[in-house]
Amino acid sequence: MNAIKTSSIAVTMCCLALAVPANAQTQPYPSRPVQVILGLAPGSLMDTAARIVAKGASQLAGVQFVVENKPGAGTMIASSYVAKARPDGYTLLLNGVAMSVNPSLYKEVPYDAARDFVPVAFLVNAPQILVVHPSLGVNTLAEFLAKYRSSGKLNFAHPGAGTMPHLAAGLFQARSGLKMQLVPYKGGAPALKDLIAGHVDLLFLTPVFKSHIDAGAVRALAVASDERVETLPNIPTFAEAGLPLPEISAGAWIGIVAPRGTPEAIVQKLNQTFNGVLQDPGVREEFKRIGQVPKAMTPEQFAAFMREDMKRWPAIIAAAGIKAQ
Structure with a gap:
């Protein structure tokens, strides 16, 4: 009788032990950081x-x-x-x-x-926005393409190999037919600084730099997006400007x-x-x-x-x- 009782207790304890992980798994998610x-x-x-x-x-x-x-x-x-x-x-x-x-x-x-x-x-x-130095003397993408299509002397800044602005610059160069020198920087800030100073001619940047666009330090020609940017509604999309770049519209x-x-x-x-x-x-x-x-x-x-x-x-x-x- 004692042996049966002991065996019964052991089986019960074993079942309880096996039940612990199952109960743990049924805890609501998330239950910890x-x-x-x-x-x-x-x-x-x-x-x-x-x-x-x-x-x-x-x-x-x-x-x-x-x-x-x-x-x-x-x-x-x-x-x-x-x-x-x-x-x-x-x-x-x-x-x-x-x-x-x-x-x-x-x-x-x-x-x-x-x-x-x-x-x-x-x-x-x-979204990626194409901006140029005001000294280029253009206000639209069409004017830019017409004026500089055969120049071959433009310097296109980007914040480093493989970054989104670098990839966008390469695609833009291929689609526009322009011949430009891609100039790498160690980050977007120094690239923008040199663009504002006139050491380079154009750059892709994001709406976080809206203040520089509003101040006229750089001139925005088009945004690579399916729709215009809410905070910069006067900048046309590349499609609206006549050069669709759907590959980078996701930004x-x-x-x-x-x-x-x-x-x-x-x-x-x-x-x-x-x-x-x-x-x-x-x-x-x-x-x-x-x-x-x-x-x-x-x-x-x-x-x-x-x-x-x-x-x-x-x-x-x-x-x-x-x-x-």
Whole structure:
């Protein structure tokens, strides 16, 4: 009798022990802090966007979304870290166009962007605006193309190889037929400084530099976007100006992805959270201040966007004459 009783107690204890992980798995998500990893340094525009979104998500979800910077290797250090993370919704990657262009820019990429991640939420994009020095004496894109089509002496600044302005410059040069010297800088600020000083002739920048456009320090000719920018409504799109550049109309986009294998229910819940953040008027105003345009998408829409973005960049990079490193 004692043996039976002892055996019964052992079986009960075993069942309880087995039940603990199951109960743990049924805890509501999220029930602890969520890491948001990004591959650029603190103070970058992407970092600013990450902190705006993380703050809003923390308020909506009731747990902390913590931004962690892992800069380096064209954001590949951060991407590789998240690709190997446990797919439980507690480690996310905030990245952007680098996910699409890196396979064409680097000979070795330690992950497969199409296979190793699950798209969660599109967040914002920063449209690229073509600006020139006022001394060029043009007010429209048509005037610029007519005046300088056979010049061959223009210097086109960009903030470094593989950056969105560099890729946009290469595409613009290929589509316009202009022959220009692409001049690399270590960042957008020094490139803009030299443009304002008249040391270079043109540059692609984002709406965050609206004050320089308004002050007349640079002259905006067109914006690479499907629609005009809300904060700069007088600047026509490239299509309106007569030279469509649909390949770069998405601008320098930013979104959230999770490791492959993340449960669909968690992906959907995160998507609802981030889209909720984007609807907040205060958040939209913060993004407007830094020249970024919020845009909500479903995970399916974001996945389709990423597939198309990955397809378009090899040809653009080839047109820009950029070689894999």
